[in-house]
Amino acid sequence: MPEAETERNQAPKIDMSYLESTIGYAIRRAQLAVFADIYRSFGKDGLTVAKFSVLAVVADNPGINQAMLAEALDVERPRMVPLLNDLEKSGFVSRQANPNDRRNKSLKLTDAGCLVLDDHKRRFAEHEARLKTWLENSSPEDVLDLLWKVAGLRA
Amino acid sequence: MPEAETERNQAPKIDMSYLESTIGYAIRRAQLAVFADIYRSFGKDGLTVAKFSVLAVVADNPGINQAMLAEALDVERPRMVPLLNDLEKSGFVSRQANPNDRRNKSLKLTDAGCLVLDDHKRRFAEHEARLKTWLENSSPEDVLDLLWKVAGLRA
DNA sequence: TATTGTTATACTCTATAACTATA
DNA sequence: TATAGTTATAGAGTATAACAATA
Numbered sequence: 322m323p324e325a326e327t328e329r330n331q332a333p334k335i336d337m338s339y340l341e342s343t344i345g346y347a348i349r350r351a352q353l354a355v356f357a358d359i360y361r362s363f364g365k366d367g368l369t370v371a372k373f374s375v376l377a378v379v380a381d382n383p384g385i386n387q388a389m390l391a392e393a394l395d396v397e398r399p400r401m402v403p404l405l406n407d408l409e410k411s412g413f414v415s416r417q418a419n420p421n422d423r424r425n426k427s428l429k430l431t432d433a434g435c436l437v438l439d440d441h442k443r444r445f446a447e448h449e450a451r452l453k454t455w456l457e458n459s460s461p462e463d464v465l466d467l468l469w470k471v472a473g474l475r476a
Numbered sequence: 477m478p479e480a481e482t483e484r485n486q487a488p489k490i491d492m493s494y495l496e497s498t499i500g501y502a503i504r505r506a507q508l509a510v511f512a513d514i515y516r517s518f519g520k521d522g523l524t525v526a527k528f529s530v531l532a533v534v535a536d537n538p539g540i541n542q543a544m545l546a547e548a549l550d551v552e553r554p555r556m557v558p559l560l561n562d563l564e565k566s567g568f569v570s571r572q573a574n575p576n577d578r579r580n581k582s583l584k585l586t587d588a589g590c591l592v593l594d595d596h597k598r599r600f601a602e603h604e605a606r607l608k609t610w611l612e613n614s615s616p617e618d619v620l621d622l623l624w625k626v627a628g629l630r631a
Numbered sequence: 632t633a634t635t636g637t638t639a640t641a642c643t644c645t646a647t648a649a650c651t652a653t654a
Numbered sequence: 655t656a657t658a659g660t661t662a663t664a665g666a667g668t669a670t671a672a673c674a675a676t677a
Contacts, residue, residue, distance in 0.1 A: 335548045336536040340529055343600070344607055345510050347623035349525075350550070352507040355500050370504075371667085374495055381491040388635060393490045395505070397669065402637060416636095424635040424676050445498070452499055456622075467611075467622065468502035526644085543658060552646065557660060571659095579653050579658040 355452065362448040368441055375404055376438040379414060379428045386425040413437055510607065517603040523596055530559055531593040534569060534583045541580040568592055 340346040359370060368376070378393055379385060387405065391398045405428070408414040413434030419425035430438065495501040514525060523531070533548055534540060540548075542556045560583070563569040568589030574580035585593065 335533070335540065335544060337533060337548055339532050339536060339597075343604065344623065345514050345525070345600070345603070346529065348503070348507045348510050351623045352503045353550070355503050359500050369666085370500070374501065377494050378490070378492065381494060385490065386635075389490060393492055395508075396667085398635080399637075399639090399670085400668075403666095422635085422677070426636070442494075445500070449499065468499065468506045524643085541658070551644090553658075554647085554660070554662090555645075558643095577654070577658085581659070 358452060359445065359448050362444040362451075363441060364444070367444070368437065371404060372408055373438075373441050373445070375401075375408060376413060376430060376434055377442075380430050380435065380438055383429050384427045386419070386427065390428065408434070513607060514600065514603050517599040517606075518596060519599070522599070523592065526559060527563055528593075528596050528600070530556075530563060531568060531585060531589060532597075535585050535590065535593055538584050539582045541574070541582065545583065563589070 356370060360367070363370075363373070374394060375390065378390060382389075382393075385393075387401045388398055391401045405414060405416065409416055411433075412431055415429050415431055416426045417429070419427050511525060515522070518525075518528075529549060530545065533545060537545075537548075542560065543553055546553045546556045560569060560571065564571060566588075567586055570584050570586055571581045572584070574582050
């Protein structure tokens with residue numbers, strides 16, 4: 322039979338103390354939580370975070386090619402292809418052969434791309450506000466500094 | 477022709493200022509950096525972090541079943557199946573039907589599983605030492621507190 | 632010969648629905 | 655009917671190798 326609606330049904334407390342003491346596990350859970358919160362603001366019909374980051378970088382670097390974009394976002398070049406195919410099909414990005422070096426394709430946002438990016442930046446700001454409220458006392462600059470210090474470990 | 481071997485070939489500085497100002501992007505890059513560092517310590521022949529976390533939880537909770545394990549690790553039940561199939565095939569975990577409720581399977585580490593877990597915990601400690609050295613001045617407790625605060629946002 | 636964009640492949644992870652066997 | 659384990663499926667992300675067009 323179903324138990325009374327306690328907080329969590331499986332009361333028999335599981336010992337997670339080892340994993341919970343590690344930065345690696347904590348940062349994974351934190352990252353999942355932050356992304357889930359972003360999607361809460363983006364909504365079901367919204368962009369993926371991958372497409373959002375592509376639009377954000379193309380917007381500030383009009384004419385950038387796919388290889389530079391991939392390197393900036395730290396993904397493999399082949400990964401950009403289906404992403405940009407979708408964004409082009411949606412009418413948010415244009416790919417135009419570069420006349421100087423026809424191997425390159427210049428990427429630009431369309432007007433529709435600018436609109437959808439601005440809309441999602443507004444929604445993203447909503448998420449960041451929620452996150453910063455959540456973090457209360459911790460200064461946002463400290464959080465960022467710390468995360469980028471960690472990110473810099475890369476090697 | 478190949479350029480002189482400058483730090484990064486694509487000098488024409490890409491503007492990433494928007495994404496770099498967000499916690500969401502920073503935490504993604506930080507998480508990737510931390511996982512890459514873990515794998516540097518685990519080595520090419522090592523466990524995946526997913527399998528490592530399974531072994532770590534089963535070790536401290538002998539007899540746990542797959543559903544409880546999945547909930548503790550915040551993954552879907554079906555995800556546990558191929559993971560445990562592999563770990564069982566490797567001889568690290570045993571699945572034993574629970575006589576009291578034959579729907580449940582009690583999970584336990586084998587002797588080989590204990591050995592490989594201890595080995596990877598040693599390698600994991602090596603990674604954590606490297607990470608903490610990297611973070612220098614930032615106190616590890618502050619880092620963890622912060623990350624778990626972020627993780628708690630979930631909702 | 633090297634580079635850009637692309638195709639192809641394979642593997643991991645995620646998310647769902649539905650099945651089976653038990654209860 | 656509800657739950658545990660499982661199967662199946664589809665999508666996203668990651669990693670590699672290799673190809674065509676271009677330089």
